Amino acid sequence: MFHGIDDADWKHFEESVGIVTEGLGATTVLHTYFGDASPWIERLRELPVDAVGVDFFETDARSLGSGWECGVLVGAVNGRRSNMESVDEIVRLARMVGESTGAPSVFVSTISDLELLPRDLAAEKVRRLGEAAGLLREEA
Numbered sequence: 001m002f003h004g005i006d007d008a009d010w011k012h013f014e015e016s017v018g019i020v021t022e023g024l025g026a027t028t029v030l031h032t033y034f035g036d037a038s039p040w041i042e043r044l045r046e047l048p049v050d051a052v053g054v055d056f057f058e059t060d061a062r063s064l065g066s067g068w069e070c071g072v073l074v075g076a077v078n079g080r081r082s083n084m085e086s087v088d089e090i091v092r093l094a095r096m097v098g099e100s101t102g103a104p105s106v107f108v109s110t111i112s113d114l115e116l117l118p119r120d121l122a123a124e125k126v127r128r129l130g131e132a133a134g135l136l137r138e139e140a
Helices: 007-021 038-045 087-101 119-139
Strands: 029-031 051-055 071-077 106-110
Touching (some): 029 071, 038 051, 051 106, 071 087, 071 119, 087 106, 087 119, 106 119
Parallel strands (some): 029 051, 071 106
16 A cells, blocks of 8 residues: 555455455455555445554544444554554554544554564564453453
């Protein structure tokens, strides 16, 4: 999504995603990252997936609209930086995104791979994601 998709390619992209997800029997998420997803969010929400993932360090949550029929994956932990997100920050962002979009399900995740971070730092980020997910599950 970083550079977008030409209008003529959307139909083929949607068909390709449908081929992959049809009959899969698993929760499917299309996770965009490394850029602002808002210019394409309406089209992304129409894809045959259970949830759309968004990089919230690049995308303003207010640009996503409301009335979502698919779930939203909240990219809440930055794999590009070593600063540590708090559990409270992750939970607060996920709540806000869930409330503003009205998505039927909210998932929390990293924005991108954590492979370039030191192992201990990456492990702590994953631990905090798990703790935040547990708190959000308790609220649901």
